[in-house]
Amino acid sequence: MSMLTRNLDLFDPIDAAVGERSTPEEQLEVIAGFVRGCVLCGLGRNRRHAVPGEGGARAGLMIVGEGPGENEDLQGRPxxxxxxxxxxxxxxxxxxxRPSVFITNIVKCRAADMVDGKLVNRPPQAPEVNACRPYLVRQVEIIQPLVILCLGAPAARGVIDNNFNITEQRGRxxxxxxxxxxxxxxxxxxxLRRGGAGAGARELKKLVWEDMKKVMEALAD
Ligand code: SF4
Structure with a gap:
């Protein structure tokens, strides 16, 4: 079982608002509106823009990353x-x-700490991921993608399994x-941190492409 489950509340204002909209596009916009006003975790305090996600409301592929960085926070786009x-x-x-894919993150606001007067990105913490997961779960419920591709260990731990080991379990x-x-x-x-064009980066790119070929095959099934 993945991490993408939730307890159904007796009454939930987000569910109620989503239920009043008929198309997936409208329903996703309702979720985005809640995200933009959200202060459920501390990440909401320092953001310039929340980043709900974007792309096809009927996308076969959903891509989930770790969280917005500086540019995403500035533009409100993933x-x-x-x-x-x-x-x-x-x-x-x-x-x-891009429009055929829906792209989002496990947290919708930038995770960063002030170091020497400058904001430095950090991985989101478990309570922040847990607070934000209901938005992702609802996005999955609305889009119902064939494949959800997690980018990086924090995303895989937030979506697939708490103990996910990216080196050993990627591509499965x-x-x-x-x-x-x-x-x-x-x-x-x-x-990019491996240098983009060096041998280490080339090997990583090869592995990512192997995984992408599996995704392409699954989407074509
Ligand atoms: S990261 Fe998610 S839970 Fe936290 S404030 Fe932003 S939208 Fe809300």
Whole structure:
């Protein structure tokens, strides 16, 4: 069983608001509205923009990353920095244009700490991921993607399994909700940290492409 489950409350204002909208696009916009006003965890205090996610409301592929960085926080859009550019290249090579995919994160606000007067990104903490997960669960419920691709260990731990080991378990299939299949690969930012063009980065890119081929096959089934 994945981490994408929730207890159904007797009355939930988000469910009630979503239920009044008929199309998946409208329902996703309701979720985005709640996210933009959310202060359920401390990350809501320092954000410039929340980043609910974007893409096709009927997308076969949902991509889930770790969380917004500085550029995403500035623009309110997911994966728009250098890692986003690399993700765009990977998606283009897989012939999966951005609008055909839904892209989001396990937390919708930037996780960063002030160090020497400067905000420095950090992985989101478990209580922040847990507070934010209901938004992701609802996005999955609305979109019902065939495949959910997690980018990086924090995303895989937030979606697939708390103890996920990205080095050992990337590229393997796991069962998700609504008949979806879950898989994880390395985060583009991790490739960039390895130098982008060096031998280490080339090896990582090869592994990511192996995983993407599995995703493409699953989407074509
Ligand atoms: S990270 Fe998620 S739970 Fe925390 S304030 Fe932002 S939207 Fe709310």
């Amino acid at each position: 994966f728009v920095g250098r890692a986003g550019e690399l993700l765009d290249k990977i998606l283009a090579a897989a012939e999966l244009p 299939w796991f069962e998700g909700p609504y008949g979806s299949r879950l898989i994880a690969t390395f985060h583009p930012a991790f490739i």
